[in-house]
Amino acid sequence: xxxxxxxxxxxxxxxxxxxxxxxxxxxxxxxxxxxxxxxxxxxxxxxxxxxxxxxxxxxxxxxxxxxxxxxxxxxxxxxxxxxxxxxxxxxxxxxxxxxxxxxxxxxxxxxxxxxxxxxxxxxxxxxxxxxxxxxxxxxxxxxxxxxxxxxxxxxxxxxxxxxxxxxxxxxxxxxxxxxxxxxxxxxxxxxxxxxxxxxxxxxxxxxxxxxxxxxxxxxxxxxxxxxxxx
Amino acid sequence: xxxxxxxxxxxxxxxxxxxxxxxxxxxxxxxxxxxxxxxxxxxxxxxxxxxxxxxxxxxxxxxxxxxxxxxxxxxxxxxxxxxxxxxxxxxxxxxxxxxxxxxxxxxxxxxxxxxxxxxxxxxxxxxxxxxxxxxxxxxxxxxxxxxxxxxxxxxxxxxxxxxxxxxxxxxxxxxxxxxxxxxxxxxxxxxxxxxxxxxxxxxxxxxxxxxxxxxxxxxxxxxxxxxxxxxxxx
Numbered sequence: 001x002x003x004x005x006x007x008x009x010x011x012x013x014x015x016x017x018x019x020x021x022x023x024x025x026x027x028x029x030x031x032x033x034x035x036x037x038x039x040x041x042x043x044x045x046x047x048x049x050x051x052x053x054x055x056x057x058x059x060x061x062x063x064x065x066x067x068x069x070x071x072x073x074x075x076x077x078x079x080x081x082x083x084x085x086x087x088x089x090x091x092x093x094x095x096x097x098x099x100x101x102x103x104x105x106x107x108x109x110x111x112x113x114x115x116x117x118x119x120x121x122x123x124x125x126x127x128x129x130x131x132x133x134x135x136x137x138x139x140x141x142x143x144x145x146x147x148x149x150x151x152x153x154x155x156x157x158x159x160x161x162x163x164x165x166x167x168x169x170x171x172x173x174x175x176x177x178x179x180x181x182x183x184x185x186x187x188x189x190x191x192x193x194x195x196x197x198x199x200x201x202x203x204x205x206x207x208x209x210x211x212x213x214x215x216x217x218x219x220x221x222x223x224x225x226x227x228x229x230x
Numbered sequence: 231x232x233x234x235x236x237x238x239x240x241x242x243x244x245x246x247x248x249x250x251x252x253x254x255x256x257x258x259x260x261x262x263x264x265x266x267x268x269x270x271x272x273x274x275x276x277x278x279x280x281x282x283x284x285x286x287x288x289x290x291x292x293x294x295x296x297x298x299x300x301x302x303x304x305x306x307x308x309x310x311x312x313x314x315x316x317x318x319x320x321x322x323x324x325x326x327x328x329x330x331x332x333x334x335x336x337x338x339x340x341x342x343x344x345x346x347x348x349x350x351x352x353x354x355x356x357x358x359x360x361x362x363x364x365x366x367x368x369x370x371x372x373x374x375x376x377x378x379x380x381x382x383x384x385x386x387x388x389x390x391x392x393x394x395x396x397x398x399x400x401x402x403x404x405x406x407x408x409x410x411x412x413x414x415x416x417x418x419x420x421x422x423x424x425x426x427x428x429x430x431x432x433x434x435x436x437x438x439x440x441x442x443x444x445x446x447x448x449x450x451x452x453x454x455x456x457x458x459x460x461x462x463x464x
Binding site: 062064069071083084085086087089092093115119122123125126129130132133134136137139140141143144145186187 | 247297319328329355356358359361362363365366367368369370372373374375376377379380
């Protein structure tokens with residue numbers, strides 16, 4: 001399926017592009033659909049395509065031996081991939097879908113000439129990379145200085161603020177991740193996540209079902225998220 | 231503190247990975263707005279939280295990037311060696327330095343102020359390409375640091391530090407850091423580092439000498455994902 005110029009114009013990041021650049025990108029872009037648990041690309045792959053997420057969710061992660069660190073959970077409207085294209089280095093992380101996904105797809109072959117010919121696209125692409133960079137800087141800070149309880153509270157808080165819907169008792173969002181994946185977000189073991197979530201539930205901060213997470217006390221969660229380890 | 235400042239020659243920029251593919255004419259203009267700074271070992275280059283306003287390229291020596299927690303705990307994040315770049319992004323207001331930079335030994339830096347870059351870009355939009363290279367490289371590095379902090383065991387982190395900080399120009403790769411510093415860099419305490427180094431010595435992987443560690447088997451220290459990742463600064 002073709003990608004229309006109108007669709008590109010709706011993407012926040014592409015709004016700054018000139019109509020001509022948008023037209024050139026639309027000509028080269030492809031509409032792509034993926035099932036849940038599909039691998040988009042792997043850490044170590046040659047520079048990958050650029051994906052503009054339209055619907056569904058993806059996890060970005062690094063893996064070594066049997067351990068895994070989730071780096072980010074992009075939401076629709078976000079871009080992912082192609083970050084190593086300017087250096088030609090292998091992809092620094094893997095991307096796998098968590099749900100069925102639709103995305104606008106720009107292969108590395110078409111991406112490079114587009115970047116060379118359109119300085120405004122180059123700037124948008126730079127913005128993508130520096131945004132991802134800022135995300136990683138925050139992650140590094142959290143991993144270095146916050147304990148697991150504070151990190152889990154931070155993850156719940158961030159998701160409540162980004163994805164949450166109002167609910168009678170607070171804010172609700174899709175659970176999306178298994179206990180194991182929550183562990184991989186904060187760099188701990190599944191058992192620790194179980195214990196911390198149980199404590200949060202017992203204290204009335206959250207309620208977790210198989211599909212949803214309900215945050216009942218945003219302020220209390222925020223106070224925990226802000227604590228730093230000594 | 232700045233001890234001395236001098237002009238930068240465009241030939242010197244050619245040695246930076248970010249500028250390798252840049253036409254000579256652009257390089258000359260870039261070199262003209264950059265300044266050379268020298269720092270003595272231990273000098274602070276900038277402090278976390280201060281307004282950021284320049285890009286810094288390492289021409290010589292090593293720069294330590296450190297983060298401070300609200301409680302004053304210090305975590306060494308990485309060392310920037312020759313060819314690496316740190317600092318703000320001239321195109322977008324990154325507002326504050328996300329970390330502190332400190333000279334580890336005699337350091338020479340080439341500094342590109344944000345304003346100078348903006349003026350240059352008005353004449354030649356293609357200079358943005360150099361920034362793409364710089365930030366793509368840094369993203370790669372930070373992804374690695376995130377994983378190192380989150381998913382690795384303490385032993386993995388110490389091994390990684392030894393690899394990163396090893397001076398490979400010597401006949402045998404040598405790490406000239408105290409156990410205390412290695413502990414700060416790998417997010418643990420001195421006792422754990424000492425115990426781990428003793429274990430590595432028994433396995434014939436390193437030799438511990440006063441004030442330094444000689445690496446005898448470099449490959450044995452490589453992390454599980456090393457085959458998939460480039461470890462060189464490029």
